[in-house]
Amino acid sequence: MKIGLYFGTFNPIHVGHLIIANHMVENSDLDEIWMVVTPHNPFKKKSSLLENHHRFELVYKATENYSKIKPSDIEFKLPQPNYTVFTLAHISEQYPNKEFCLIMGEDNLKSFHKWKNYETIxxxxxxxxxxxxxxxxxxxxxxxxxxxxxxxxxxxxxxxTMIRNGIKESKNIQPMLTKEVWNYIDEMNFYKK
Known part of the structure; x- marks a missing residue:
C-alpha cells in the first residue's frame, strides 16, 4: 500500500487542504493520504496556534467522510523539534509493509535542498x-x-491565516471549512481573540 504523507499545522484545516488531498489520492497511484498534524514547537510560543489535540480533532472531523484520507498524530509522540527525515524513518519502521511518500507544494520544493538530510529522504x-x-x-x-x-x-x-483573521473580524468564513470543522471551531470559540 502506497501512502502519501501530507504534513501541516492545519490551524485550522480547510477545504483547500481537502481538495488537494482528495485530488492527489484520486489522480495518482497513492492508495491513501495521511494528514500528519505537526505539533507546535515547544520553543516557539504562538498564541494563534491551537493545542495539538484540538487541531487533530479538526482534521479527524474534516476527514471522517473520506475513506482514503486519514488523520495522523504520529509526530506528537516524537521528540521536538522534529525533522521530516526522522518522522519518515519512524513511520516506515512502525509500518514496514507500507510505502510512504511525501506530498508537498511546489513552494516547498524550492527550499527542499535546505531540508535536513534531504538526500536521504x-x-x-x-x-x-x-x-x-x-x-x-x-x-x-x-x-x-x-x-x-x-x-x-x-x-x-x-x-x-485568512480564516483565523476572518473569524477574529466576525466575517462569515463558513464556505472555506467543512460543516463539522466550522461547528467545532464555533462551539469552542476558537480564533475569536
Whole structure:
C-alpha cells in the first residue's frame, strides 16, 4: 500500500487542504493520504496556534467522510523539534509493509535542498508535488528527478491565516471549512481573540 504523507499545522484545516488531498489520492497511484498534524514547537510560543489535540480533532472531523484520507498524530509522540527525515524513518519502521511518500507544494520544493538530510529522504521516498502560485524557480537539480512527481492539481488560494483573521473580524468564513470543522471551531470559540 502506497501512502502519501501530507504534513501541516492545519490551524485550522480547510477545504483547500481537502481538495488537494482528495485530488492527489484520486489522480495518482497513492492508495491513501495521511494528514500528519505537526505539533507546535515547544520553543516557539504562538498564541494563534491551537493545542495539538484540538487541531487533530479538526482534521479527524474534516476527514471522517473520506475513506482514503486519514488523520495522523504520529509526530506528537516524537521528540521536538522534529525533522521530516526522522518522522519518515519512524513511520516506515512502525509500518514496514507500507510505502510512504511525501506530498508537498511546489513552494516547498524550492527550499527542499535546505531540508535536513534531504538526500536521504529522496533516496528512500517518492515526492508528489502539487502546483502553487509563487515567485521564483524550483531548483533545477530536481527537474526530471525520478523520485519527484508533479501532479496537476487545482490551485487553491485559501490560507488558514485568512480564516483565523476572518473569524477574529466576525466575517462569515463558513464556505472555506467543512460543516463539522466550522461547528467545532464555533462551539469552542476558537480564533475569536
Amino acid at each position: 529522496l533516496e528512500h521516498h517518492h515526492i508528489y508535488v502539487y502546483p502553487r502560485i509563487s515567485e521564483g524557480k524550483v531548483e533545477t537539480r530536481f527537474d526530471n528527478h525520478p523520485k519527484i512527481h508533479k501532479v496537476e492539481a487545482p490551485i487553491v488560494e485559501i490560507s488558514s
